[in-house]
Amino acid sequence: MFVSVLVSEGAAILHADLDAFYASVEQRDDPGLRGRPVIVGGGVVLAASYEARACGVRTAMGGGQARRLWGVGGATADKLARYGVTTVGDVADMPEATLVSLLGPGAGRHLHALASGRDPRVVRTGARRRSVGAQRALGRRARTAADLDAMLVGLVDRLGGRLRKGRRVCRTVVLRLRFGDFARATRSRTLPQATADTALILATARGLLAAATPMVEDRGLTLIGVSLGDLRDDRAVQLALPFDAVQRRAAMGGGELDGAVDGVRDRFGRDAITRAVLLGRDQGHPAPEPPDG
Template sequence: MSRKQQLHRPGPPPGPPADDTGCSILHVDMDAFFVSVELLERPELRGRPVIVGGVGGRGVVSAASYEARRFGVHSAMPMTRARRLCPQAVVLPPRHAKYAAASAAVFEIFRSVTPLVEPLSLDEAFLDVAGALRRIGRPAAIAAAIRAQVAEQQGLTCSVGVANTKFVAKLASTRCKPDGLLVVPADGVLEFLHALPVAALWGVGERTEQNLLRLGLRTVGQIARTDLALLQRELGRAHGAHLHALAWGRDERSVVPDARDKSIGAEETFATDVDDPEVIRRELLRLAEKVGARLRDGGHEGRTVSVKLRRADFSTITRSRTLGDPTDLARVIYVTASELYEGSGLEGVRLRLVGVRVENLVPAGTAPRQLALGESEDGWHAAERAVDQVAHRFGRGAVRPAALVRRDTSRSARDTGDTGE
């Protein structure tokens, strides 16, 4: 059984209602969200393996229906491999505007229950429903009501974990997918946790998992019973202490409803590897334009610009620079990204993917600025906001920098505009 299959095995069959006393944290996770939204308009595809993702030769799976997952298809898998595993799958190109609209409607349902909603992505969130207990009922009843409203109003299904901590609630939603509800009683947390594989712990990636297996630690319970000093010696002081605490069900994090996006970025996988620096710079410009527009649309500015450069052999490097002042200007983002590319030592090297990201976000206009004598960014802000207005009315491609008017034939495949890593 693969690592992913271990983490997504269905939970136990339904039995008597679990005691949800003190379990005011919910983790709501939409089921195969992108695919489910597509099926609202393509109901004839229900029950069939469906994949959403890039359709070019370098495309990547964004989401897969549960029918496709049975063949081993999962998100972030190269589309070529997904097609080999499941040649009968229907492949649909992603429509991010559709998913964003559906997400907004679902989150309205969440916020009608409690203002304490912490988004993790378009399709999942933590909710603290302690303040809604007197008004609506017990936590499990609230979770059931949310699932019913999402199904009735949006035609979508979601899975909900109910627990006394964020970590356990998220694990519970994973264990009851798809279209399930699982309560982990406060006095049953250790029984629930200790039987799980070590990979279930937040912070255990493939490398940490291999280190734990090398130590003979295969279950969360075995980690809990391992001497803390040994874990810290093998994994590092902070990481060892973190995993030991989680193995005992300790997670002090609260639901933070106003958590801001940590970063906004976009990346592109080329149809064929590119070694022409001018083509790379043109792509960096396009991505900077996209990121700048998303920053302005979200009311953000960012202090740090980073580039992601993936070679033909899949090895990847990132370079970043923190600016003197936060920015939402594509011009500033592009110039910084270009300089980072030029200083990376990869000019002339064949690249498979490039990405641009702005991090350390702050609300737009709140940070003090110090401009050099005679310098003004007002003209650039006015110009880029004018482009935003045209784009909102006629589409983002209506006005573009001259360098992007001629669409480069090497562009392809995938653009991921992920927000809030």
């Protein structure tokens, strides 16, 4: 991380270069990655370790081959490959004039702009997220089953409130685990009916954690997380008969309880009311919650 500060009489400007931050975190958490090129991102490089940057990887570089660029077909990709240009980074490194001479004015300028992160397509706003999640890093200290259950309660309690605040419901509950050897695992269950009921979501997450308990006991746990997927607008979901026991309990008052808790928190703040199992327990610092769309 590089930090610079410019100070004048009336203002101070702080610039923080975080291009390698997330990669450095991964190297800190996993000793096996230290000293090796590490890239963090999905489709686009969000962070690159200094070792990766020494190999020519840059933040915002596309992760795929050049043919994955919008407008690059087989013939164009083959022409570029003859000149040793096979990745998006290769295209970005070429002078625009060279690309124009190879591909013509339109295609050359177009590909150079895309490879450099300039896209003329209209950004469509208003799309709502398809999932929400929260996680808790545990460190290296051993945790009891009661500790893990309390953390699970806190995560689900927070996510359930986010669903209801956004007038959303979910159908898929995903449990995310990172073990002491830094390996990761996910377990998920799709519910028969979309819901925002905290009790039902929590019961599902507890079942997933119980199934993973042998692995946790054998390998230790350094992170636990929950994500809720297949989100839908709560006004567009058809009600179903509550055949399951947990569903019956939820239908008999779970929604009213959630609504009452949400109302207290909206009026007096999140810490005004909590679950008994969470009293006296450190729930960590809540991450900023991005808008739902």
